[in-house]
Amino acid sequence: MGERMVIIGADATGMSAASQARRLRAADELEIIVFDKGNHTSYSACGIPYWVSGDVADADDLIARSPAEHRARDIDLRLRTEVTDIDVARRRVLARDLDTDERTWTTYDKLVLATGATPIRPPLPGIDAEGVYGVQTLDDGQALIDGLAATTGREAVVIGAGYIGVEMAEALVRRGFRVTMVTRAAEPMSTLDSDMGALVRKAMVGMDIRLITGAEVTGIRTGADGRVQAVSTADAEYPADVVVLGIGVRPTTELARRAGLPVGESGGLLTDLAQRVHGYDDIWAGGDCVEVLDLVAGALRHIPLGTHANKHGQIIGTGVGGGYATFPGVVGTAISKVCDLEVARTGLGEADALRAGLQFHAVTIESTGRAGYFPGAAPMTVKMLAERRTGRLLGVQIVGRDGAAKRIDVAAVALTARMTVEQMTALDLGYAPPFSPVWDPILVAARAAAKAVARGH
Structure with missing residues (x-):
């Protein structure tokens, strides 16, 4: 007889975990049951404001994979069904059908919590x-x-x-x-x-x-x-x-709390690198309901983003499927826009750095996204934080137009690699007048930060 994987939550983490586990283990080896109190699966919550505005025409455009597509892959998907209790000792969950009010206990060998976050x-x-x-x-x-x-x-x-x-x-x-x-x-x-x-x-x-x-x-x-x-x-x-x-949002962990599962200071579930809940070899958790390691500050934080949620699901599904994968942490990268103004950040801001006990230099530069003489060149502001003495990059913020936001990815890679701002000045970034000045704005900021570190005050 095969094992049973029970998943609570049918969005990014839950269905990524289900899909990955199914790729690795056939239906006769692993039964997969997914509960969700909503009506949809595998959708982009980040796209909802653009649906409201009219940029996205229909809710279906935000759905990556429909319930029918999941069920066709031998995933037992039970929508409009709310899990109301977890019995860890007997390895079972109690679910209530929201249409009939019928309540049923379902046992599990592997349990995945993908309950997401709730608007405050x-x-x-x-x-x-x-x-x-x-x-x-x-x-x-x-x-x-x-x-x-x-x-x-x-x-x-x-x-x-x-x-x-x-x-x-x-x-x-x-x-x-x-x-x-x-x-x-x-x-x-x-x-x-x-x-x-x-x-x-x-x-x-x-x-x-x-x-x-x-x-x-x-x-x-x-x-x-x-x-x-x-x-x-x-x-x-x-x-x-x-x-x-x-x-903002808070982790949806009331169900887990009642079951006695461990949560951190921000209310998110605590997991190891393989997304297993601390102290439980048969329970995993991921997405907006967990805390993640901030690689820059070295502390646990609640950072609800779809990028993390999908990665967590892949890691969980791999683990349940018999493989090996880990999630090392994040640097806190996020981008958005206001009309045509693009906004991006990664790593630590000044308040974050102070809370982490770090001393730093902060520099702000003005540049353009293209060569200044090229048609359409628009202003861009880049702020960069570097650790005092070591010069380690701590964080970057960008506000501008004309492709400003995605420049943050260079800084995110530099943070992950624990580069100094001096090392960043030598990065071989792409240049052509329609795309960047000779000195990319990120490099201009890195040069200014490196000078501040060298001055030492």
Whole structure:
């Protein structure tokens, strides 16, 4: 008799793990059962803001592999089925069919937790009112699109100014709404240093987005019908026909916590390099529900990104399938855009470096994405952090246009290789006037950082 692999969660990590395990082990060797309370599988949550804006025409365009395609590969996929309990001692899970309320125990030999993350909904008055949306799944995206279509007013408020908040603000502008963004941070995109975030703010204001910074939301006012009417802070009230939460996400680990599985400071599950949950040889976890090792700071962090989730799934599926694979960690690379302004970061910002106990030099340079004389050359700002004394690269942030964001990949590779900024100055990067100046902006920043390190103050 073969083994049984049970997976909780049918998106990036869960279905990548299932697919990889199936490639390595046939159905008579390994039965694979996947539970998910949603209606979709293997979709791009990162694409939802672009679906809301209209850049992506249909939800199906965001789906990499349909339920039917997974089932055709002998994967027993049970959608609209929520796992409500894990019995670690007896190696079984309790699942509830959301349509019939039928509850069934299913035993496992291998268990995979791919439960993802949940939009943060602070315990504020009115937070659960009609017209307030958190956007994490395709079902969330559809609910928002339907809500926008049914909303007669045109006032929208986005609470929070992280990546999702900023992307959703742009999407709402594209949908014809007047958008107010409220954040308690000094600048949007708090994963950037404030001087770089100020560049993002300038672009948002240029899109007629009203940006309220340094403001704490105290509640959401509703009408007699229970629908949202305004967002309140300590000092003001902002009219709202629709509210989108862009505060961030937290790991969905309540189920794992109740089962006694270990979680870290940020609430994510703790795993080894092979994505096995600490202390459990038969349980794996990956994606947005786990903590990952920050290779620059040397600390565990919660960094929810689809890139990590897919890699985790491949590693888990390989392990369950009898192979060997590990996930060494991340450097924290992320990119986004506001209209045509591109935003990228990798490694540590100033606050991150200080929390890690690192001393550093920070330099900021202005350059262009192409040779300055070439048509279409646009300004680009690059900020680079280097460790004092050693000159080790610690982090890079880029804000600009004309292909600025993907330049961050050079910095991500340099961080992973633990290069110094002096070593970076010798990198043999591609050059032609339509693509780069003779000195690429990354190299200009590296030269400035290397000089700062050499001066030693």
